Amino acid sequence: MPRTYQPGDTFTHVRECDRYRPIYYAGASGDYNPIHIDPEAGSAAGLNGNILQGLCTLGWVVEAIAGFVEDPGRVRRVKARFSRPVRPEDTITFQGRVTAVQDGRLTAEVSATNQRGEDVLKGAVVEAFIR
Amino acid sequence: MALDKQFIGREYGPYRYTLGEEKMREFTLAVGGAKPGAGTPGEPPAHVSPLLYDEQAAKAGPHGGLIAFPSFAVVFAIRPFSAAIADPALNINMQMLVHGEQDLEFLDVMRPGDVMTTTGRIADLYERARMGFVIVTSESRNQHGTLVVKGTWTAIIRG
Secondary structure (H helix, E strand, O other), rough: OOOOOOOOOOEEEEEEEOOOHHHHHHHHHOOOOOOHHHHHHHHHHHOOOOOHHHHHHHHHHHHHHHHHOOOOHHHEEEEEEEEEOOOOOOEEEEEEEEEEOOOOOEEEEEEEEEEOEEEOOEEEEEEEEOO | OOHHHHOOOOOOEEEEEEEEEHHHHHHHHHHHHOOOOOOOOOOOOOOOHHHHHHHHHHHOOOOOOOOHHHHHHHHHHHHHHHHHOOOOOOOOHHHHEEEEEEEEOOOOOOOOOEEEHHHEEEEEEEEEEOOEEEEEEEEEEEEOOOEEEEEEEEEEOOO
16 A cells, blocks of 8 residues: 555654765765855854855755655655754754645645754745655 | 846856766765765665665666655756856855755656756846845756756845
8 A cells, every 4th residue: 555645744854964064065066165164264254163055954855855755756846945054063853744735746844943943944845746 | 235137037058967876876875974985975874765876776666777866956957056146247245145045846857877958047136135135047957858957046145
């Protein structure tokens, strides 16, 4: 029996931004902006150290929905506003809630908060095929 | 930050990018939490789908082969956005720029060897609360001409 999905269903994904994650992500993505890989450059830009690439956090949202629908190839859309930086040694909790299921496709809202309970993303929405 | 509306509609690209299997794997595992070392992308953490890095498992899976992690698309689809914000005509102070919002739509899976062509344009430029907003849209098509990834990229220029 294929799994079924309903509005109100929830999912959770927790990720830690380890100390070198911004550097690993820079290597893999090509985003070497100094504010991500150099704490001094981040401080000079008024960010109090280096910060993780927002697109890596967005990648974690994709992981969250990909795990929930059990296939990354089903992910159809991801959208978010970057509201607060993620820093090395932050732990981010992603909580998703299905808002609609229609025509073999689900939509979910996702919140992303750090270990202090502060939102790092706003208005995050994902869509995925479910068959 | 004054942004000149005459640049709305300015186009960037086409940019061509060929998806390499090992690069796809590296990206998947870097996002997934692996610790890369010389010559290896690192050990895949348990939550990472084998469809993204294990050729054998992927062959038996729903797509009949390896696929890219969806947001791998940013590696190539970002080009028009980076070109726009660095465009001397716009005269943006990069020190003051932050990535404000991102919207990515995935219309098909991406596989090793796919050749993606990305084009983009400045969709909007405006000022709000003394900050500048630069909105760039992108479209990436594969070698069959199929639209695979649509992006909306928003940069915010502080102050």
